[in-house]
Amino acid sequence: MNQLDVALRATGVGLLLLIGLVLVLSTPRRATALWFVPFALGVAGFLAVNAIGLASELPDPAWSVASLLSRLATVFVWWFCLALFDGDFRPRAVELAGGGVWLVLVAIDKAYFFPAPSGIDLSAVLIALGVAMMGHVGWRLMQDFRGDLIESRRRARPVFVGLLAAFLLLDFGIDLLMGYGWRPPGFLLLQNGVIVLLTVGLGAWLLTADTLVVAGPESPRRTPAVAKPDPDAPLLARLDALMIGERPYLDPDLTMSRFAARLGVPEAVLRRLINHRLGFGHFRNFLNVYRVEEARRRLRAGPAAPDKMISIAFDSGFASLASFNRAFRQIVGQSPTGFRDGAAAPDRLVRSD
Structure with missing residues (x-):
């Protein structure tokens, strides 16, 4: 059994x-590699130390490095799962705070910098925090399910959540019920085998999926029609008329289903149009282009305008100032404040003459 393990x-x-390595060397998938590499190192560290009988073939310092990576694996898995379905993902307040708390608890539990407090077992707390991180992944993935415009990625969301939940029951659930130190050989073998199978499936998907699914931040573009006359032309015209005339994007709670109803088309047709013809991977990103343009119009009045930045964000259709700043930087390439100051600069120069 040891040799098999x-x-x-x-x-x-x-x-x-x-x-x-393949992801790093593949230019279209390099953005995915940014999050896969720490994920891979963390899981590899876990596999290296998750040996039957607590015996490792690794000498120091390789054992110490693998052990540290294995304890960071939960945070890396959390971030990678979020990035896998969101090409624009960057760790924000929740992810940074959760990762920081995890690191502090691990440092205390394993006495990295000072002796561990006697009589305090943080294993249950770490398990609960790990479950919360994976629960956050499941919630985020299903929250964005209807807005995901890439059909293969959208279908993969519930499958991914189901596999993640099943592995949680196997790993964290048994740790919670049987104790963190419960390590029978059969369980370790099963645990490592499941990880290898999941790695094979994940690798096959990452390396064979369309680059639009795993390539990272999207670059929207209007794809020219192949057929003439263009069968999508009437619908594109109706879409443009709706966005310009009625400005539905000003509603921060606008959903794909409500938008499709206003346009009078099935969701599947609208999803294909925005993805295949306009180049957007998510409905939210499609709306944000119009919202940012609305904000730019308001900001061009310059710093003398009475509107506060948070008012401009809400009036442009954003649900929060943070999402406004993030989308504005991504689309325009500078902060809203910088854009406002730059838009007013020529006027100040003219007045100074």
């Missing part, structure tokens, strides 16, 4: 590192 774990580590 070693072979299984070595296979998993090798696959993770190989997939990471």
Whole structure:
């Protein structure tokens, strides 16, 4: 059994590192590699130390490095799962705070910098925090389910959530019920085998999926029609008329279903049009282009305008100032404040003459 376990774990580590290398060398998938590499290192570290009988073939300092990576794996898995379905993902307040708390608790529990407090077992707290992180992944993935315009990625969301939930029941659930130190050989073998199988499936998907699914931040573009006359021309015209005339994007709670109803088309037709013809991977990003343009119009009045930045954000259709700043920077390439100051600069120069 020990030899099977070693072979299984070595296979998993090798696959993770190989997939990471291929992603790094693949230009269209390099953005995915940014989040996959730490994920792969964390899971590889876990496989390296998750040996039967607590015996590792690794000498120090390799054992210490693998052990540290394994304890960071939960945070890396959390961030990678979020980035996998959101090309614009960057760790924000929730992800940074959760990761920071995890690091502090691990440092205390493992006595990295000072002796661990006697009589305090943080294992249950770490398990609960890990479950919360994975629960956050599931919530985020399903929250954006209807707005995801890439059909293959949209269909993968519930499958991914289901697999994640199943693995949680196997890992965190058993730790909680049987204790963190419960490590029978059969369970460790099963645990490592499941990780290897999931790695094979994930790698196959990442390396064979369309680059639009896993390529990271999108670059919207209007794709020219192949057929003439263009069968989508009437619908594109209706879409433009709706966005310009009625400005539905000013509603921060606008959903795909409500927007499709206003346009008078099925959701599937609208999703294909915005994705295939306009180049957007998510409904939110499509709306944000119009919202940012509305904000730019308001900001061109310059710093003398009475509107506060938060008012401009809400009046342009954004639900929060943070989402406004983030979308504005992504689309325009500078902050709203910088744009306002720059828009007013020529006028100030003219007045100074």
